[in-house]
Amino acid sequence: TTTTTPSHVVLVPLMAQGHIIPMLDMARLLAERGVLVTFITTPVNASRIKPIIVRVHESNLPINFIELPFPCAEAGLPLGCENLDLVPSKDLQLNFLQAIQLLALPFEQRLKNLVPRPTCMINDMWNPWAANVARSLNIRRLVFHGPSCAFIYCSYVFQLHKIYETVTDEFEEITVPGLTDVFGQSFKVCRTHAPGWSNAPGFEKLREKVLQGEETADGVVMNTFDDVEPMFVEAYKVVVGKDVWTVGPLCLYDKVDDLSARIVRGNKTAVDQEKLLCWLDSMEENSVLYVSFGSLTQMNVGQILEIGSGLEASEFPFIWVIKDVEKCPKVEKWLEGFEKRMSLRSFVIKGWAPQTVILSHKSVGGFVSHCGWNSTLEALSNGVPMIAWPQFADQFLNGRLVVELLRIGIAIGVKKPVFYYDEDEIRVRRDDVERAVRSLMGDGEEAEERRIRAREIKEKAIKAMEEGGSSYENITKLVEYIKHY
Ligand code: UDP
Numbered sequence: 001t002t003t004t005t006p007s008h009v010v011l012v013p014l015m016a017q018g019h020i021i022p023m024l025d026m027a028r029l030l031a032e033r034g035v036l037v038t039f040i041t042t043p044v045n046a047s048r049i050k051p052i053i054v055r056v057h058e059s060n061l062p063i064n065f066i067e068l069p070f071p072c073a074e075a076g077l078p079l080g081c082e083n084l085d086l087v088p089s090k091d092l093q094l095n096f097l098q099a100i101q102l103l104a105l106p107f108e109q110r111l112k113n114l115v116p117r118p119t120c121m122i123n124d125m126w127n128p129w130a131a132n133v134a135r136s137l138n139i140r141r142l143v144f145h146g147p148s149c150a151f152i153y154c155s156y157v158f159q160l161h162k163i164y165e166t167v168t169d170e171f172e173e174i175t176v177p178g179l180t181d182v183f184g185q186s187f188k189v190c191r192t193h194a195p196g197w198s199n200a201p202g203f204e205k206l207r208e209k210v211l212q213g214e215e216t217a218d219g220v221v222m223n224t225f226d227d228v229e230p231m232f233v234e235a236y237k238v239v240v241g242k243d244v245w246t247v248g249p250l251c252l253y254d255k256v257d258d259l260s261a262r263i264v265r266g267n268k269t270a271v272d273q274e275k276l277l278c279w280l281d282s283m284e285e286n287s288v289l290y291v292s293f294g295s296l297t298q299m300n301v302g303q304i305l306e307i308g309s310g311l312e313a314s315e316f317p318f319i320w321v322i323k324d325v326e327k328c329p330k331v332e333k334w335l336e337g338f339e340k341r342m343s344l345r346s347f348v349i350k351g352w353a354p355q356t357v358i359l360s361h362k363s364v365g366g367f368v369s370h371c372g373w374n375s376t377l378e379a380l381s382n383g384v385p386m387i388a389w390p391q392f393a394d395q396f397l398n399g400r401l402v403v404e405l406l407r408i409g410i411a412i413g414v415k416k417p418v419f420y421y422d423e424d425e426i427r428v429r430r431d432d433v434e435r436a437v438r439s440l441m442g443d444g445e446e447a448e449e450r451r452i453r454a455r456e457i458k459e460k461a462i463k464a465m466e467e468g469g470s471s472y473e474n475i476t477k478l479v480e481y482i483k484h485y
Helices: 017-032 043-048 050-058 090-101 104-112 130-137 149-157 160-166 204-215 230-240 250-254 273-281 301-314 329-341 355-360 373-381 395-405 430-441 445-465 470-484
Strands: 008-012 036-041 063-067 120-124 140-145 219-222 243-246 288-292 318-322 346-350 364-369 386-388 409-411
Touching: 008 017, 017 036, 017 050, 017 063, 017 120, 017 250, 017 373, 017 470, 043 050, 043 063, 104 130, 120 130, 130 140, 130 204, 149 160, 149 230, 149 395, 230 243, 243 470, 250 373, 250 445, 273 346, 273 355, 288 301, 288 355, 288 430, 301 318, 301 329, 301 430, 329 346, 355 364, 355 373, 364 373, 364 430, 373 395, 373 445, 386 395, 386 430, 395 409, 409 430, 430 445, 445 470
Parallel strands: 008 036, 008 120, 036 063, 120 140, 140 219, 219 243, 288 318, 288 364, 318 346, 364 386, 386 409
Antiparallel strands: none
């Protein structure tokens, strides 16, 4: 017998939860299909995903984790600030993105010493510096898009950021051009919902690099599936003129029937999972609302209290995830009474939640979400209708997709983008929260229709990832591509 050197792919995620999580799913998928994977991480991020690293080693998956030291000091960041969700203030966001650029040199040195030599690289769109490294190693490079194709199409093809120059009215609706009108649908955007990052001071240069990084890539890998946004996927493929593999929803990689055996993605969970599952088991089917705004959204005290009061008034049972409670004595204090009053119908999670476990549970019937693309895919994959409350970046476009095209959600709080809430700014009042929850969770005709449509999308998502499905076949093609070069 002859031994052949395995194809070796290097994955370079952006150091942020919503980017590391899907790339890690992809690493395992590719490794299972016989590709040797090197996954780039940093010490703090590696410690957060330790359970997955252990599982990878136990199951002998060929994934090698490389921890690059993160240049916090050089970039003026506090020590240990190695993930976007650890950046203490919005003024330091750009420093964080710049720190990531500084990884290029140590990254290249490590890659040069790897045996066997990598044959392909897949980098997050936010790591455009990886292009130079791939070029100097003379290997293929694919770009990985974590956000929806709707967002990618609007950003790259339609050049959404230019809307700031061409439109003055904040809410004037522009129909996005070039979309094949498959279902008699069109897609509109307004200036206010254009992703904020692309227009923030200091970000222009980075945006240029990101756009260039996509242009010079040999192909594109996307965490989406054709059936969820066909009109964008089709239009994007036509324009981009290179290989595009839609391989999602990657969250379904982890689909297991025994929820208690599921490894929490991204971070250590802040709850006793057994206790949580027990509580969920005791609830009626589709009766529980799950409330969470991802890893980055930071709300002020007033807004948190408004949400709580709205949930209380709605009379539906809920799981509510609140981050950084320990940093906010006012919220901590208020929660004491709140949790007592709500003890029979609430489960408050202070910190990291096992989100996909929760969304997979049959008792969960609704999701108040910021519409991060991972959260959106996780809701779709589990057939859970949403209250779409986008906050920043791509989330407004994802929210529109959910509410207007897929028609499985209700929009709230879409007046203005926000990354960090000002001290006393309240975006959505308790009455609006209550109204939306009642309408989503109730048994009105519209609510029922939303549930039916959500279940249909769930079936399509599962099918896409099963043998013969569009994403499954695309993963096969992607593996062939990697092996070919
Ligand atoms: N997540 C989680 N527990 C939490 C918060 C987030 O497991 O308490 C996961 C969530 O399931 C998703 C990712 O973190 O996979 C967040 O990504 P998303 O794109 O939804 O939002 P972002 O955090 O990037 O705003």
